[in-house]
Amino acid sequence: MNDFYLMRKNLSRKKLRAILMLVAIFIAFLIFGVLASFQHGFNAGTGLGGTDSRLITVSKINFTQSLPVAHIARIAGVDGVETVAMANWFGGYYQEPSNLLAMYAVDPEPYLKAYRDAYVIAPAERAAFLADRGSLLVPEGLANKYGWKVGDSLPLLSNIFSNKTTNSHRWDFTIAGIIHTAHPDDPQGAILFHHAYFDETVTFGRDKFNWAVERIAPGADGDRIAGAIDLLFANSPSETATQQEKAFNRAFLAQIGNIALIVTLVVSAAFCTILMIVGNTMIMAIRERTKEIAVLKTLGFSRGRILRLVLGEALLLALLGGVPGLLLAVVVDKVALAKLLPGSTMTWPISLTGIGFMLAFGLVTGLAPALNAMRINIAAGLARF
Amino acid sequence: MVGPIIQFSNVSKRFVKGKETITIFDHLDLSIQAGDFVAIMGPSGSGKTTLLNLMGGLDQATEGQITFNGAAISGLSEGQLAAWRAVNVGFIFQFYNLMPMLTAERNVELPLLLTKLSGAERRQRVQAALALVGLRERTGHYPREMSGGQQQRVAIARGIISDPKLLVCDEPTGDLDRATADEVLLMLQTLNQEMGKTIVMVTHDPAAAKYAHRILHLDKGAFTDRELAA
Numbered sequence: 001m002n003d004f005y006l007m008r009k010n011l012s013r014k015k016l017r018a019i020l021m022l023v024a025i026f027i028a029f030l031i032f033g034v035l036a037s038f039q040h041g042f043n044a045g046t047g048l049g050g051t052d053s054r055l056i057t058v059s060k061i062n063f064t065q066s067l068p069v070a071h072i073a074r075i076a077g078v079d080g081v082e083t084v085a086m087a088n089w090f091g092g093y094y095q096e097p098s099n100l101l102a103m104y105a106v107d108p109e110p111y112l113k114a115y116r117d118a119y120v121i122a123p124a125e126r127a128a129f130l131a132d133r134g135s136l137l138v139p140e141g142l143a144n145k146y147g148w149k150v151g152d153s154l155p156l157l158s159n160i161f162s163n164k165t166t167n168s169h170r171w172d173f174t175i176a177g178i179i180h181t182a183h184p185d186d187p188q189g190a191i192l193f194h195h196a197y198f199d200e201t202v203t204f205g206r207d208k209f210n211w212a213v214e215r216i217a218p219g220a221d222g223d224r225i226a227g228a229i230d231l232l233f234a235n236s237p238s239e240t241a242t243q244q245e246k247a248f249n250r251a252f253l254a255q256i257g258n259i260a261l262i263v264t265l266v267v268s269a270a271f272c273t274i275l276m277i278v279g280n281t282m283i284m285a286i287r288e289r290t291k292e293i294a295v296l297k298t299l300g301f302s303r304g305r306i307l308r309l310v311l312g313e314a315l316l317l318a319l320l321g322g323v324p325g326l327l328l329a330v331v332v333d334k335v336a337l338a339k340l341l342p343g344s345t346m347t348w349p350i351s352l353t354g355i356g357f358m359l360a361f362g363l364v365t366g367l368a369p370a371l372n373a374m375r376i377n378i379a380a381g382l383a384r385f
Numbered sequence: 386m387v388g389p390i391i392q393f394s395n396v397s398k399r400f401v402k403g404k405e406t407i408t409i410f411d412h413l414d415l416s417i418q419a420g421d422f423v424a425i426m427g428p429s430g431s432g433k434t435t436l437l438n439l440m441g442g443l444d445q446a447t448e449g450q451i452t453f454n455g456a457a458i459s460g461l462s463e464g465q466l467a468a469w470r471a472v473n474v475g476f477i478f479q480f481y482n483l484m485p486m487l488t489a490e491r492n493v494e495l496p497l498l499l500t501k502l503s504g505a506e507r508r509q510r511v512q513a514a515l516a517l518v519g520l521r522e523r524t525g526h527y528p529r530e531m532s533g534g535q536q537q538r539v540a541i542a543r544g545i546i547s548d549p550k551l552l553v554c555d556e557p558t559g560d561l562d563r564a565t566a567d568e569v570l571l572m573l574q575t576l577n578q579e580m581g582k583t584i585v586m587v588t589h590d591p592a593a594a595k596y597a598h599r600i601l602h603l604d605k606g607a608f609t610d611r612e613l614a615a
Binding site (some may be wrong): 001003004006009010012013291292293296297298299300301302304308378379382 | 430434435438441443444448458463464467470472474476482484485486487491495496498499507543
């Protein structure tokens with residue numbers, strides 16, 4: 001027998017209460033694990049980096065509104081614009097709606113030119129993509145995930161558009177090449193396919209695009225060019241808003257950040273509530289044992305040892321409930337979450353943060369009852385029934 | 386008898402309750418010889434348990450000096466008193482005060498967690514103590530699975546496991562029937578006579594007090610007389 005044995009026996013003396021507390025902690029850390037993985041997925045998906053050498057033009061109303069294709073030629077004429085490419089959301093998925101894909105219909109050549117410093121594509125694959133309107137480029141990560149290879153036929157579906165040639169939401173593609181990133185930290189990007197192919201097959205929304213990306217000449221003033229582009233369409237039915245790519249990404253991230261903040265606050269509130277419930281239950285559990293603690297002190301157990309026994313019990317409770325909660329969060333992430341949000345994963349830093357929270361949870365819930373136990377007056381404690 | 390094991394000199398104990406100060410003892414003197422078996426009797430509220438608490442180092446005197454084997458225990462810090470109790474005093478309570486989640490052998494082993502004995506040595510001592518109180522067959526039983534008499538014998542085994550010189554017993558037979566009480570008292574008598582333990586026992590029961598060498602009557606914080614047990 002040792003102190004750990006005493007902690008374990010004390011914890012399991014009222015089984016129903018122990019189980020309820022364990023379940024509460026289990027749920028708290030399951031929520032934490034799932035949320036943290038979700039946030040990681042969000043951050044991974046939106047950490048687009050960006051550069052000052054590219055501008056993004058979207059509708060002034062908001063970025064989900066389409067703009068006419070005719071804008072592209074006028075933007076290309078703005079002084080300082082080296083190249084301009086349009087792009088469209090596709091809302092793609094692979095086989096199941098849960099296998100969502102980031103997938104854009106783009107002007108192939110100007111788009112790749114605009115991103116020439118970010119993407120690495122084998123010259124033969126690049127040439128094959130440009131030559132075949134029914135082909136696409138896939139990011140290396142997705143190709144590895146689904147086992148796709150160059151030359152594979154790939155039917156993909158859209159949850160927004162329908163295809164008039166197949167009379168369904170399906171488009172048939174051939175994989176022309178793989179997109180590698182120039183730097184390990186760069187995001188993998190999206191599947192790219194020909195806007196022309198999209199435009200001629202889609203049942204609605206033709207001759208439109210969602211955003212344009214402009215590559216500006218080295219040393220050109222991005223703010224001036226952005227102002228010049230927006231001025232072109234001022235007071236027209238399709239006004240534009242142009243920003244440097246970095247600023248655009250930051251604005252996009254800020255919106256997601258707000259959603260993440262709301263979710264974090266809600267989960268934190270649930271977490272704190274569970275902490276208070278468990279803490280209160282621990283205080284009551286220790287109060288019930290006042291006489292036993294007085295007996296331990298009578299036998300010669302020091303104040304410090306009593307403090308350690310109660311704190312250890314609270315830490316043990318937190319770990320016994322929390323670790324399985326985190327483990328289930330890993331399973332939930334792999335089975336469900338990662339399909340909805342690629343990039344969502346329970347990383348080691350998240351796991352270690354979770355363990356840190358468990359230890360903090362144990363210390364916070366155990367400290368008050370441990371201090372109370374330590375201060376129990378022996379004579380008064382022994383007199384209790 | 387080889388000299389006083391416990392000596393109270395001018396001991397006073399007062400409690401402050403709100404604006405009122407309650408005096409339990411005022412300048413009390415007491416001497417208990419090593420190897421003695423003393424019963425303390427008296428009406429409720431006479432200060433018996435407070436006296437026992439002071440003797441066992443569970444409480445501190447307001448004034449005066451308490452010595453154990455010639456060394457003052459009044460003035461020791463809480464931590465020093467805890468260490469002193471672990472070595473020198475065994476406690477036996479009216480309601481046994483066993484840990485309900487521990488078996489008999491684990492309950493007896495508890496005080497040994499404060500020693501540096503190995504697990505094997507602890508187990509050996511526990512078996513010997515339980516054999517001494519006649520519970521060798523009940524080592525794996527929980528308190529709820531034992532009778533009151535058996536629980537009190539486990540408590541006695543726990544009280545003597547560290548081989549203390551002094552056994553402090555607060556109404557050890559108060560919750561037992563006559564026959565079981567006599568068994569427990571005979572066991573205490575044996576510990577006193579054969580193992581030389583000094584025993585101080587608070588009791589309301591004159592029949593229990595007869596097992597002692599001396600009976601001290603306490604009333605309103607003072608000894609009224611002292612007499613040898615019949």
